Amino acid sequence: MKSLILTTGARLLIALFLVFSLYVLLRGHNAPGGGFIGGLIAACGFAIHAFASGVAEARRALRVDPRVIGVLGLVCALAAGLMAWPLGFDPFAGVWGEVAGYKVSSVLLFDIGVYLAVVGGILTLIFALEETL
Amino acid sequence: MNWTLALPILVPFCAAALAFLLRNRRGSGWISVGGSVLSLILALQLLAEVLRHGVIATQMSAWAAPFGITLAADYLSAAMVLITAIIGLAVALWGMAEVGQISARMGWHGLFQTLIGGVTGAFLTGDLFNLYVWFEVLLISSFGLLVIGGQRKAVDGAVKYVTLNLISTVLFLCAAGLTYGATGTLNMADLRAAVAAHPDQGLMTVIAMMFMIGFGLKAAVFPLFFWLPASYHTPHYAVSAVFAGLLTKVGVYALIRVFTLIFVGDQGYTHEILLWVACLTMLTGVLGAAAQSDFRKILSFHIISQIGYMVLGLALMTPLAVMGGVFYLLHHIIVKANLFLVAGVSRRLTGSSDLYAIGGLYRSAPLLAVLFLIPAFSLAGFPPLSGFWAKYVLVKASLDLGQGLVAFVALLTGLLTIFSMTKIWAEAFWKAHPDGRQPRLASIPARARVLLLSPMIALALMTVLIGLFPDPFVTFATTGAEQLLDPSAYVATVLERGAE
Numbered sequence: 001m002k003s004l005i006l007t008t009g010a011r012l013l014i015a016l017f018l019v020f021s022l023y024v025l026l027r028g029h030n031a032p033g034g035g036f037i038g039g040l041i042a043a044c045g046f047a048i049h050a051f052a053s054g055v056a057e058a059r060r061a062l063r064v065d066p067r068v069i070g071v072l073g074l075v076c077a078l079a080a081g082l083m084a085w086p087l088g089f090d091p092f093a094g095v096w097g098e099v100a101g102y103k104v105s106s107v108l109l110f111d112i113g114v115y116l117a118v119v120g121g122i123l124t125l126i127f128a129l130e131e132t133l
Numbered sequence: 134m135n136w137t138l139a140l141p142i143l144v145p146f147c148a149a150a151l152a153f154l155l156r157n158r159r160g161s162g163w164i165s166v167g168g169s170v171l172s173l174i175l176a177l178q179l180l181a182e183v184l185r186h187g188v189i190a191t192q193m194s195a196w197a198a199p200f201g202i203t204l205a206a207d208y209l210s211a212a213m214v215l216i217t218a219i220i221g222l223a224v225a226l227w228g229m230a231e232v233g234q235i236s237a238r239m240g241w242h243g244l245f246q247t248l249i250g251g252v253t254g255a256f257l258t259g260d261l262f263n264l265y266v267w268f269e270v271l272l273i274s275s276f277g278l279l280v281i282g283g284q285r286k287a288v289d290g291a292v293k294y295v296t297l298n299l300i301s302t303v304l305f306l307c308a309a310g311l312t313y314g315a316t317g318t319l320n321m322a323d324l325r326a327a328v329a330a331h332p333d334q335g336l337m338t339v340i341a342m343m344f345m346i347g348f349g350l351k352a353a354v355f356p357l358f359f360w361l362p363a364s365y366h367t368p369h370y371a372v373s374a375v376f377a378g379l380l381t382k383v384g385v386y387a388l389i390r391v392f393t394l395i396f397v398g399d400q401g402y403t404h405e406i407l408l409w410v411a412c413l414t415m416l417t418g419v420l421g422a423a424a425q426s427d428f429r430k431i432l433s434f435h436i437i438s439q440i441g442y443m444v445l446g447l448a449l450m451t452p453l454a455v456m457g458g459v460f461y462l463l464h465h466i467i468v469k470a471n472l473f474l475v476a477g478v479s480r481r482l483t484g485s486s487d488l489y490a491i492g493g494l495y496r497s498a499p500l501l502a503v504l505f506l507i508p509a510f511s512l513a514g515f516p517p518l519s520g521f522w523a524k525y526v527l528v529k530a531s532l533d534l535g536q537g538l539v540a541f542v543a544l545l546t547g548l549l550t551i552f553s554m555t556k557i558w559a560e561a562f563w564k565a566h567p568d569g570r571q572p573r574l575a576s577i578p579a580r581a582r583v584l585l586l587s588p589m590i591a592l593a594l595m596t597v598l599i600g601l602f603p604d605p606f607v608t609f610a611t612t613g614a615e616q617l618l619d620p621s622a623y624v625a626t627v628l629e630r631g632a633e
Contacts, residue, residue: 067240071153078147081139090195091139 003052010052017045025115026108035111039118046119047126055130066127070120076113080106135191137182138204138257141175141214144168145221145250153243162229165242169222172249176211176218183211188616188626190259198627199320203259205627207620208613212463213256213386219595220378220470221249223588227474228371230577230584231481236369239281247274248375255383259627261309261319264387268305268351272298275380278372279364290364297360301350308343315340322627324395325620334398341396341403348391352384354444355413358437362421365436366429366486370477373429377436378470382462385443389458392447393617400450407448412539415441415546422553428476428486428561431553432469435512438546439465442527445543449530456614457526460606464519464599468508471592475505478585479561482572488557493566498574500586502562507593509554511600514547519599522607 021042028034050058062069083106084093095106148168155161182189183206190205192198206214225245232241251270258264272295279291313319315336316327328337350357361381365373388407396403418438425431443465446458476486478501483491495502511518514525524547531539566572574582599606616622 068154071150071243074146075150075154078143078150081143082147085136090135090192091143092194094194 006052010048014045014049017041017048021045021115025111028111029107035114036118038111039115040122042115042119043122043126046123050126050130055127059127062123066120066123068120070117070124073113073116073118073120076116077110078113080110080113083109137175137179138189138191138206139193141172141179141218142204142250142254142257144171144175145246145253148172149243149246149250152246153240156238156240156243159234161237162225162232162242165246166222166225166229168246169218169225169249172253173215173218173222176215179206180211180215182206183208188623190627198259199318199323202263203320203322203627204257205259205322205623206257207616207623208609209386209389209459209617210256212459212609212613213382214253216463216466217249217252217256217379219592220375220466221246223470223474223592224371224375224378226584227374227477227588228369230581231371231477232369236281241278241281241369244274244277244281245371245375248278248379252379252383256386259321261312261321261324265302265305265309268302268383271380271383272302275376278376279368281368287367290367294360294364297350297357301347301357304343304350305347308340308347311336311340311343320627321390321394322620322624325624328395329398337396338399338402341392341399342406344391344396345388345403345406348384348387349410350384351381352388352440352444353381353437354410354440355417355437358414358418358440361437362425362430362433365433366427370429370473370480373433374470374473374477377432377473378466381436381440382443382466385440385462388444389447389455389462389617393450393455394620394623404448404450407444408536408539411441411445411448412542413441414438414444415542419546419549419553423549423556426488426560428479428488428491428557429473431488431557432472432476435550435553436469438550439469439512441546442524442543445527445531445539449534449536449539450618451530451534452611452614452618453526453533454530455617456607456610457523457530459613459617460526460610461523463606463610464511464523464596467592467595467599468511468520471508471589471596472505472512474585474589474592475501475508478574478589479505481577481585482574483561483566483570484572488560490567491561492564493562493571495562496565497571500574504586504589504593505558505562507596509557511596513550513554517600519596519603521600522603526607 021038024033024041025035025038046058046062049061081092083095084091087095097104145168148164152161152164155164188207190203193202251267251274255264255267258267276291276295279294280288309319316324316331318324318327331337353361365376415438418434418441422431422434425434442461443458446454446461479494480486482498485491511520514520528540528543
């Protein structure tokens with residue numbers, strides 16, 4: 001069922017959802033938020049797109065198979081956990097470094113991994129349900 | 134030492150990610166096998182470390198216990214991790230010959246490694262909430278494995294499986310929440326003292342019962358077992374084998390861990406219930422099996438009755454009984470997984486798993502007959518195979534306590550197990566094939582034959598080895614039982630390292 005109101009509104013909403021999800025992801029380091037909830041918000045954005053314009057369109061907008069996104073998230077999280085090994089830290093200990101004056105850490109990489117895993121996992125389920133129902 | 138505990142969990146996940154990303158290539162199964170080989174090496178290293186130190190523990194990201202996530206391994210955990218790795222490797226190899234390109238494209242190998250990683254994580258964690266997370270990992274990956282490659286029937290079984298297991302995990306989560314609310318900690322070692330010191334012991338017993346039901350559903354004990362026979366006979370045989378070997382044992386392990394380490398305050402109540410549950414589980418499982426005529430369904434019901442023996446060891450709570458329970462757990466995983474693998478090969482040779490529609494395997498595939506006889510007799514408790522020692526110890530432990538009825542039930546279950554195994558033997562192996570087929574092992578292509586038979590032969594050899602030389606295994610299980618009954622070393626190791 002196509003609804004003009006929903007498709008028009010969805011364009012605005014998706015952009016809002018995606019930006020807000022990134023905000024929540026980055027905010028999560030020291031305040032409530034983080035990869036999990038950020039991932040859920042981003043998945044909501046694509047889910048709205050799927051409801052408004054169909055799953056095929058949403059898959060095209062996503063460009064990558066959601067399962068691959070989920071597994072790449074797993075890879076990011078694993079890399080963040082294993083990074084401590086060659087440096088002699090405990091498993092999953094935060095590794096900090098500085099790039100061009102900005103502090104970067106394996107903690108952020110782990111959170112991004114969670115974000116991608118959640119986006120991939122949720123969208124795999126939602127797309128599959130939408131396609132079979 | 135810190136990485137010794139973490140790597141056995143991380144490696145399967147790395148293998149899972151790689152196998153999934155390369156799932157369209159022909160060799161993606163070999164990534165899974167490679168990951169399993171690495172896991173086996175790491176599990177051996179972990180066991181060596183545990184043998185040297187008794188108990189080892191580490192904290193994720195160096196957040197001190199009881200606040201961070203603890204990974205800890207005593208004898209039981211280390212042995213379970215090793216056996217998980219052994220079964221993982223055996224089934225990964227065996228699965229290469231069974232799981233086709235279609236299932237591989239859907240990500241079968243990745244899900245399989247995720248499952249192994251989840252099982253390993255559940256055995257190593259020292260934190261109740263973390264255990265819950267591993268249960269979720271197991272549930273998600275096992276659901277995927279149940280559905281892939283199956284038909285409508287598989288989805289039906291999978292839905293039953295997931296619904297009932299979700300109830301179990303929700304109950305577990307509620308119990309964990311209540312525990313946290315009442316004691317303020319979820320670290321298992323820390324909980325031992327916190328639960329004992331709690332003023333309201335009645336509340337603690339209620340929480341303990343919630344854990345018992347949650348884990349009991351996972352372990353498929355009476356009367357919560359009905360999901361198991363409904364789902365285990367539908368997916369790939371490789372999946373059934375790894376489920377039969379490992380999944381329910383995670384529930385048993387969680388029961389053992391929680392009811393030796395944390396909830397020991399009201400043993401007259403909790404362990405009495407466990408004792409009845411154990412007896413009824415043994416009996417109903419074996420009686421259910423007697424009514425079945427499908428190869429895998431008979432074996433599925435036998436899992437249930439065998440779970441009863443393990444719970445029996447926990448319920449009696451004497452050093453000998455817990456030792457018997459631990460020994461049973463270890464021996465059973467090898468035997469049961471192997472029986473499912475035999476069922477898989479027999480299905481491939483004869484074209485059906487219905488015992489009345491197949492036959493003639495003894496004449497045409499004698500090697501398969503031998504490979505069936507070893508685990509089957511071990512399961513029934515024939516000397517000198519591994520199952521004999523496991524049953525002997527448990528029966529002796531119950532007689533020592535004057536529990537004659539319990540010993541009788543255990544022996545009766547053994548007898549009825551022989552009945553079912555004889556039924557499979559007579560129908561699938563002894564009688565001629567109804568259609569006159571002569572299913573030979575040589576009809577399987579050479580590469581597949583090696584992949585199918587070598588893990589089965591290795592597992593059968595392990596069964597014989599444990600049976601003929603039980604001494605080191607009994608000594609190991611005895612120390613393991615001592616650690617379980619007196620977890621002071623476990624508690625000290627976990628909390629001391631946290632205090633550093």
